[in-house]
Amino acid sequence: MDFRKIxxxxxAEYIGVTKSSMSLFLNGKRAMGQEKLEAMLDYLKIKLVxxxxxxxxxxxxxxxxx
Numbered sequence: 001m002d003f004r005k006i007x008x009x010x011x012a013e014y015i016g017v018t019k020s021s022m023s024l025f026l027n028g029k030r031a032m033g034q035e036k037l038e039a040m041l042d043y044l045k046i047k048l049v050x051x052x053x054x055x056x057x058x059x060x061x062x063x064x065x066x
Contacts, residue, residue: 001026004044015039 001008012022015036024030032040041048 006044011040011043014043 001011008022008026009019012019015022015032016039017025017032017036021030025032038048
């Protein structure tokens with residue numbers, strides 16, 4: 001979070017959790033559901049690549065090489 005200059009308070013507010021819940025998550029003492037994790041990725045501008053998408057791209061690359 002320091003690298004991106006993001007405050008945990010701002011991230012917590014964005015995804016709709018309390019500051020204490022965010023602190024517990026960041027310290028590995030609480031889990032977050034998929035919806036909250038995807039909201040975090042959105043806030044951090046990180047694209048989630050699903051395994052199926054990756055496999056499809058690999059297959060497309062192989063078939064175009066044939």
